Amino acid sequence: xxxxxxxxxxxxxxxxxxxxxxTALAGLYAERSGIFDIGxxxxxxxxxxxxxxxxxxxxxxxxxxxxxxxxxxxxxLLHGFASITQxxxxxxxxxxxxFIASGLTILLGNAWxxxxxxxPQLPNTARFTEITLPFAADIAPIPFIGPLYSGLISGxxxxxxxxxxxxxxxxxVLYRTRFGLRVRxxxxxxxxxxxxxxxxxxxxxxALICCGILAGFAxxxxxxxxxxxxxxxxxxxxxxxxxxxxxxxxWKPLNVLLTCxxxxxxxxxxxxxxxxxxxxxxxxxxxxxxxxxxILTVILLAGFIGKAIPxxxxxxxxxxxx
Amino acid sequence: MSVPLGTLPRWVNFGLLPLLNVAxxxxxxxxxxxxxxxxxxxxxxYLVAGALGDGxxxxxxxxxxxxxxxxxxxxxxxFHGGLFNIGGExxxxxxxLGVAFAALALDRxxxxxxxxxxxxxxxxxxxxxxxxxxxxxxxxxxSHIVITTIMFNFIAAALMVYLLVNVIKQPGNMSPQTRLFxxxxxxxxxxxxxxxxxxxxGAAPFNVSFLIALVAxxxxxxxxxxxxxxxxxxxxxxxxxxxxxxxxxxxxxVVVTMLISGGLSGMMALNPVMGDAGKLQIDFPAGAGFVGIxxxxxxxxxxxxxxxxSILFGVLYQGGAALAFDMPNISREVIILIQGLxxxxxxxxxxxxxxxxxxLFAPKPKxxxxxxxxxx
Numbered sequence: 001x002x003x004x005x006x007x008x009x010x011x012x013x014x015x016x017x018x019x020x021x022x023t024a025l026a027g028l029y030a031e032r033s034g035i036f037d038i039g040x041x042x043x044x045x046x047x048x049x050x051x052x053x054x055x056x057x058x059x060x061x062x063x064x065x066x067x068x069x070x071x072x073x074x075x076x077l078l079h080g081f082a083s084i085t086q087x088x089x090x091x092x093x094x095x096x097x098x099f100i101a102s103g104l105t106i107l108l109g110n111a112w113x114x115x116x117x118x119x120p121q122l123p124n125t126a127r128f129t130e131i132t133l134p135f136a137a138d139i140a141p142i143p144f145i146g147p148l149y150s151g152l153i154s155g156x157x158x159x160x161x162x163x164x165x166x167x168x169x170x171x172x173v174l175y176r177t178r179f180g181l182r183v184r185x186x187x188x189x190x191x192x193x194x195x196x197x198x199x200x201x202x203x204x205x206x207a208l209i210c211c212g213i214l215a216g217f218a219x220x221x222x223x224x225x226x227x228x229x230x231x232x233x234x235x236x237x238x239x240x241x242x243x244x245x246x247x248x249x250x251w252k253p254l255n256v257l258l259t260c261x262x263x264x265x266x267x268x269x270x271x272x273x274x275x276x277x278x279x280x281x282x283x284x285x286x287x288x289x290x291x292x293x294x295i296l297t298v299i300l301l302a303g304f305i306g307k308a309i310p311x312x313x314x315x316x317x318x319x320x321x322x
Numbered sequence: 323m324s325v326p327l328g329t330l331p332r333w334v335n336f337g338l339l340p341l342l343n344v345a346x347x348x349x350x351x352x353x354x355x356x357x358x359x360x361x362x363x364x365x366x367x368y369l370v371a372g373a374l375g376d377g378x379x380x381x382x383x384x385x386x387x388x389x390x391x392x393x394x395x396x397x398x399x400x401f402h403g404g405l406f407n408i409g410g411e412x413x414x415x416x417x418x419l420g421v422a423f424a425a426l427a428l429d430r431x432x433x434x435x436x437x438x439x440x441x442x443x444x445x446x447x448x449x450x451x452x453x454x455x456x457x458x459x460x461x462x463x464x465s466h467i468v469i470t471t472i473m474f475n476f477i478a479a480a481l482m483v484y485l486l487v488n489v490i491k492q493p494g495n496m497s498p499q500t501r502l503f504x505x506x507x508x509x510x511x512x513x514x515x516x517x518x519x520x521x522x523x524g525a526a527p528f529n530v531s532f533l534i535a536l537v538a539x540x541x542x543x544x545x546x547x548x549x550x551x552x553x554x555x556x557x558x559x560x561x562x563x564x565x566x567x568x569x570x571x572x573x574x575x576v577v578v579t580m581l582i583s584g585g586l587s588g589m590m591a592l593n594p595v596m597g598d599a600g601k602l603q604i605d606f607p608a609g610a611g612f613v614g615i616x617x618x619x620x621x622x623x624x625x626x627x628x629x630x631x632s633i634l635f636g637v638l639y640q641g642g643a644a645l646a647f648d649m650p651n652i653s654r655e656v657i658i659l660i661q662g663l664x665x666x667x668x669x670x671x672x673x674x675x676x677x678x679x680x681x682l683f684a685p686k687p688k689x690x691x692x693x694x695x696x697x698x
């Protein structure tokens with residue numbers, strides 16, 4: 001494996017980790033405010049469908065992005081209505097959203113576009129395409145830095161850069177703003193927040209809206225940036241990997257970035273490692289590498305590497321008085 | 323938000339309220355069908371005709387229902403203990419491995435009923451084993467069981483693909499599956515039972531595991547409401563702190579509840595593996611583990627409710643195929659939407675209509691006066 005191969009793997013890592021970063025950050029807002037969100041998968045899937053549909057009809061990637069975000073927010077509000085207003089079980093509500101997204105995207109896609117749940121192939125004008133950063137071609141011949149800049153940093157689409165910006169932004173919101181302080185507080189002790197005269201319900205709704213926006217970015221990335229159209233079940237469990245990444249990152253934004261890059265790298269490597277024999281171990285089963293994110297998360301949850309402490313009030317509906 | 327106080331009569335609480343929730347789920351599905359420009363009443367007609375129109379349809383419906391009874395019971399047992407076993411899919415998958423081992427080992431030497439007993443035991447053991455680690459981690463180390471069981475679904479899928487492709491694949495066959503079980507490893511069809519009602523089973527794979535499912539449903543009823551351990555499960559599900567205070571061992575109860583739940587999931591594998599395909603294939607659970615969640619919620623975690631809900635979902639699964647054939651504009655996935663809406667309204671939003679029903683049905687004047695007097 002030479003340097004060019006490494007750059008290729010790293011570029012694949014970045015591409016594969018972007019939806020994970022968006023989705024895990026989406027889950028971070030929800031879960032730090034005390035709302036478990038199993039429905040990330042469904043939000044991502046439905047947003048992907050909306051983005052692709054609107055981009056198909058209007059021919060505009062930006063309107064597609066808007067539709068994706070709107071879908072994510074609406075599904076988040078549904079989750080909020082069930083788990084905040086009606087004080088229902090948050091896990092069940094999330095599972096329901098996953099099923100609704102899975103069924104409705106295929107049903108609507110089939111009825112509207114008649115391609116068995118796919119949306120038509122999008123032209124590049126209706127997608128987020130690669131952006132070549134300045135001087136990429138000029139720097140390319142320089143050894144080491146050249147390929148790194150032109151092959152990895154340049155030539156990604158705008159959502160990739162936004163994903164990497166979303167991490168420090170989320171950190172700033174969470175740790176440097178009043179809203180962030182309150183979100184963290186309401187996830188640990190909603191009673192205290194309520195006593196301070198702040199509405200627990202409204203705060204959690206706002207956190208869920210943030211969650212929906214980011215999930216919308218994730219879905220949009222899948223359908224109109226990474227690929228050129230919606231394919232049925234195209235989220236393919238990424239929402240659950242993002243959930244695992246969120247747990248693995250111990251609900252902290254910068255850890256989320258590192259974990260998603262790790263999981264993205266495992267994904268990229270699993271394709272590459274097919275059939276490669278490691279000395280002294282034999283052939284590595286691809287399935288083992290694919291399952292590694294889940295295995296690592298379980299080991300972490302078991303408390304064998306560090307300790308993952310979820311927000312204290314997570315999963316418990318807040319009852320003001322009884 | 324003030325919730326009116328009062329207790330609902332039993333028939334409202336266990337009859338009308340769940341019925342109302344499910345009705346709303348179906349009504350919204352109907353609106354979606356209307357939205358894509360089809361007639362929902364027509365759709366229901368095709369659906370019911372496909373599922374219940376002839377003997378073969380009914381037999382297919384019951385075949386699907388068999389799967390859902392097992393997974394629904396599995397989810398329900400965990401619910402009673404206050405645990406959410408979302409890992410049915412993985413447990414079914416592993417259960418299939420147990421069934422395949424038993425059938426491959428015995429099918430050439432034993433009659434089907436001996437193989438079936440051992441395969442049932444193996445399916446239960448493999449499913450339970452797959453639930454053990456999440457259960458133990460929940461009980462001992464406080465890892466959230468929802469997350470761990472989800473993770474175990476994916477680990478199970480990877481493991482089974484690995485085993486089927488690299489280890490137990492039939493040599494010389496391209497597709498990753500075991501060899502076909504011989505007669506001693508296949509469950510007989512229930513054609514005779516259909517004939518009692520004057521119906522023809524046709525090509526439907528409706529088999530003996532339906533009867534095993536009904537026995538399992540009865541056993542779960544006995545366990546939950548007629549044994550000491552069942553009482554302990556329910557106590558823990560209602561209030562874990564009080565249960566521990568009352569001397570109920572937390573770790574043991576969590577682990578054993580999850581073992582039973584995982585085992586019931588694992589037993590589902592009997593139906594598709596031994597009763598239908600006669601071999602172990604990739605992806606045979608096909609989402610049945612998740613349907614169990616909808617079924618358990620709709621059946622309010624009671625075995626009778628679960629059997630009824632399973633048959634309803636069997637109708638959806640069988641009728642959905644016929645519907646997609648007759649009305650190509652409505653794809654088969656409409657049943658996944660219905661499933662999601664049932665989970666939403668019968669599960670997450672189950673109390674949405676309660677305040678209104680309490681206003682309508684609760685016998686309030688007397689009870690309010692009595693409690694006020696008691697407080698004074």
